[in-house]
Amino acid sequence: MIIAQQKNIQDIAAMVGDCKKVLLAGCGGCVTVCLSGGEKETEILAAALRLMKKQAGQPLATVTYTATRQCEPEFIPPMDELVRDVDAVISLACGVGVQYLAERYKDKWIVPAMDTMFAGGATGFGSWEEKCGLCGDCVLHRTGGICPVIRCSKSIMNGPCGGSQHGKCEISKEVDCAWQLIYDRMKALGRLSELTVIQPPKDWSKARDGGPRRILREDLIKG
Amino acid sequence: MKYLSKLQKMLDSGHFAVTAEIGPPKHAGAHSIRHHAQLLKNHVDATNITDSQTAIVRLSSIASGVHILDCGIEPIVQMTVRDRNRIAIQADLLGAYSLGMRNLLCLSGDHQQFGNHPTSKNVFDIDSMQLIYLMSRMRDEKKFFCGEEIKEYEPRFFIGAVANPFADPFEYRVDRLEKKIEAGAQFIQTQCIFDMERFERFMEMVRARGLDQRAHILAGVTPLKSWRAAKYIQTGVSGMIVPDSLVERLKNAADPKKEGIKVCIEQIKHIRENIKGIHGVHVMAIAWEEVVPEIVEKAGLYPRPQVEFNPEEND
Known part of the structure; x- marks a missing residue:
């Protein structure tokens, strides 16, 4: 599977620095299995961003949605309604998902929350290793x-x-x-x-x- | 018989060869290269010029080779596969040959993580084994790496490779040396020898397979300046073995530098007198090139045999 890890939260916040409301889009595929961009991680990131922005005096509203898979276009339309009234979408999918979102939502600011790392698997709880180039x-x-x-x-x-x-x-x-x-x-x-x-x-x-x-x-x- | 280089002629004639290493500077001035070349000129048969060793940017090995040649020494151009893809390697080697380089040493190259550009992209398009094979095919079959014919003026290098008897898996090191000879390596320079006992075991296996008859093996030696240098190599450099006894010897020496030179001289004498199948020594005096003449003299390898070679004679 694709192994990805979240970027530093400061860097993610900076990408949506001028936004009032964002959608955090999780993915139910590989990043759920490698515990970095599934439903749970999406909710945690949304809460952390809200808290951070509130403390900075620039409150941020968030909505969340976790697609079955962002790497297949047919799973993306269900988030159309949510995307409509946000300033930006933060994707917690791998780079494939981010690009499918950018393709579909041509007038939206779409940013990655993740660094897509490699094709590999778990070597123990909390550790993953690259296996295939x-x-x-x-x-x-x-x-x-x-x-x-x-x-x-x-x-x-x-x-x-x-x-x-x-x-x-x-x-x-x-x-x-x-x-x-x-x-x-x-x-x-x-x-x-x-x-x-x-x-x-x-x-x-x-x-x-x-x-x-x-x-x-x-x-x-x-x- | 036509020879590809003076070094080949020297080795094929049965002389015990002496090569040394010159490390190019981290700037665009050639004075240190020329200074070292002048210093080593009468004491060595050829000098290696490293290709941005330990992945630190330095004046290029081929450009350094021009300066060295100009000073009257035959260069051994080191070419790593770390920084160039197959297009750049061939282009640079065509150029090197046109500038008078005749000896080529093919290596993998230290990983860029060790150097001053650890965030760079490594290339490793081909590996050192493939480089040896493709360069010997270029010479013998007049073909580019892709198989296309070279119509004229194919580069005709005397091709060398390295062997590290101190890396693992130990037994496979001999298999891999054989593989390099099969690929076309005509001379071999070994990694710095500090563990003589292991080197002798390596050479036993090499001789048992007759590999010393198929390529000229030059034993690598390095004079150490201090026990700290020995300790650093022992613990900090992968693929090197330094016995504790050597670290202690340098630690207890009144003048560690003198002792380091003495150890190196003893090693050369031991290798030359006791280890069969060795056709020369390669002195890698890292950032200490000026001690090479003394080492060569005291090891009984001076004066050097005079071998005439005209680099144009193959063209």
Whole structure:
């Protein structure tokens, strides 16, 4: 899933500094699961903003609405009525949701409450980790199911580099060396010889470097 | 037999080579590079020029190479894959060759987090293994990285790589060295050796696979100025091993700098006399280039053999 975290409340308040009334739009998708932008977090942020603005002598009115998912246009129209009489909308969805809101409400000021972080999952209660670099050209079958693109800080395809020590990455003792993990797993599977193959340069045009990516499925379009 | 560089000729002729490292300055003045080049000129066979090492912006390795060449030393251009994509790497290396550079060392590069621009975007479009392979293919098959033909004047570098026997997983370091040789590495410079026992175990495995016969391995050494420097490398630099005994030796020394030089000389002698399969030393006197001549002399590696090489002879 997409993991996102809330921006600093001062920064969020500054984005709607001249507004009298705002809609805080939560999302029932990934950000609900990662406890950062669901219904509960939306109510808490609304209350915190009201309190903050009241203390600053610029009272702010808030309304809230949590869409099933902001990343699908069909779930957005139900908030049309609420959007009509606010000065701005603060979206607690990932960047996809913010953009769908901006597309639909062309004359409204739409701002993000979140920093969209990565595709990953929980590693324990209150901790999440990136697992997939969304590179569009999966190599997990060659690396024992451990992604070097995103879990190696240099995205090395023929690792590990000389900075790997005691299973950790050179950038931090808190970061596992992805290539140590790959080596250990391939060794355990009796497939170390596969790592001796020189992996060719990656096709980054399938990643973000090729512009916004699109998928067209003829089978579904023709239906 | 045509050689790609003076360093290759020296190594292929069976001489025990001496290379050193010059770190370019954090400004646009060349005087320190030229000063160090003049100082090292008669004592080393070639000098590496680092490519913004530890991700700190410095005068470029290729531009430094021009100054060094001008002072009469053969440069070894270091090229990391951290800062340039495959287009910039090829463009810069075509340029480097046109300026007379003949030795190329391919590296990953320290992560930008360690440098003075930690918020920069890293590139790592290709990795060091791929760079070695693609540059040797460029020379041998006259092809750009994409496969397109180079019609004329393909760059013909003597290609080197690095190996770190002190990083983990230990056994895989030999596999990876073999992989680099398979990819096209002709010479290897190792990470600074402080743990001689581990290095000897590494070399045993290297010799058992005959890798020392397939590439020239130069042992990396670094003179330490103080026990604090030793301690810092021991605890603060990933992929380095410094034994406690060395830290203690420097701590107890009346003159730590002299002791550091002495240790380095002992290491070179030990490597040369006792470790088979080593074809030279690479002295990395970090921000201390001026001690290299003394180390080379006292290690019994001076005067250097005179090898004639004309960089134009391949063109």
